[in-house]
Amino acid sequence: MAYSDKVRSLYTDQLKGLQDGGIFKIERYIHSVQDAEIEVEFPPGAPLKKVINICANNYLGLSSHPDVVAAAHKGLDARGYGMSSVRFICGTQDIHKQLEQKVTEFLGTEDTILFPSCMDANAGVFEAVLTDQDVMISDRLVHASLIDGIRLCKATTDSFKHSDMAHLEEKLQLHSDKRVKLVITDGVYSMDGDTAKLDEMVALCEKYDAMILVDDSHASGFIGKTGRGTHEKCGVMGKIDIITTTFGKGLGGASGGCVSGRKELVELCRQKARPYLFSNTIAPPVVAGVISVLDTLSKTTERRDKLEKNANWWRQHLLEAGFILQPGDTPIVPVMLFNAKLSQDFARDLFAEGVYAIGFFFPVVPQGKARIRTQISAAHEMHHLEKALEAFIKVGKKYDILGKTKAEVTAMYGN
């Protein structure tokens, strides 16, 4: 037996280390569709509890929207369940090409290629378009999937301090001798909810002859006046060389992602990106669902407008109640608690009050910056937000943190 007791103990020790370190992740089982209200079994075996969900990436509330579900059903009936093939053998249907065209139109780019996920898009894009003669200059807080993609690529790596344009400029000067310089950023940063300064970054890229890649996963469908993303918000539509994004958040919430941008770069991904070449693409029902999402979002801004209104209300009322928030104007609203244990206790008490939120702490966020990350949805009605606010205030009073400064909170609980 290869899996000897000695080998097993290696892994049990590793798992115990995660538990002892307080970073062992526990899943809650949801017995309903994803929505503003969900039925949760937690801990396992406990009776189901109906709670308001404020921690999903379901920004536009489309994860279980009847129109999207109906479109996916139609797609399932018309094009089947799966393709049993990668794209370049016999895994490309007409609807895959339709979706690529619709994403291109929606984002205002030249061309698009689908990937099984945005994680795969980010894992494949760098290696496909860069060589060891090039440099990748990334913001220090980019998403883990970009970091993994960067690691897989032979180009030189460098990074700049988060959102620090002077530092980025220094790096562009330092690497002026490279064949291609690619600046890499998230559009909206998922832990803090802040937006990249794409206008300034594009100006620097033009000045130093660099390309720019934006992962707009936490923006596509709702950031910008018509929901095209961070590039719309910052007034640089058509100037982003590569956008990667997901269909697993605002754009329906199922799965799948893409690389959208300059047509030559997209074609190189089609020829060379390994997660594209060696994995089935998005399943037909999901493709049909995303097509219906993009059709709807291209016709009306109703859902992103409602999301914006909800998020503004939520942010304003939490501030008025005396919570400390990370500044920003996106539907990601982090409520700062600073102390890791306090963030866990706070989340547990919120759950008891019927509100499902998660406390994040080191190493997911920097030491001393523990928080409850709240994410607002267009699926939230005012009564959901009012009830969630009531719960936050009740738990906030219990821990006596309302109206307190960071110094006062950390004096009570540590950081």
Next chain:
Amino acid sequence: MEEIRDVVLEYVRNEYMEDQDEELTYDTALISGGFVDSFSMVSLKRFLETRYKISLPDNRATPEAFDTVNKITDLVMEFLGK
């Protein structure tokens, strides 16, 4: 040698530390301790090469060799022939 050590320490503080009050010593584990993002080691390498007019081969400019200010200083000294 003291001068090299302090120049490197100052560079590391400005380049990598988000919080200028954070404690940084000659023996702080920069990369394995999570202070320095390994992606930007190239900046540190280029800085050392330009400042001290040396050429550090890639196989010597490793995360291990760059993990503390003291180790970086030793590496620079070696290539300066001191």
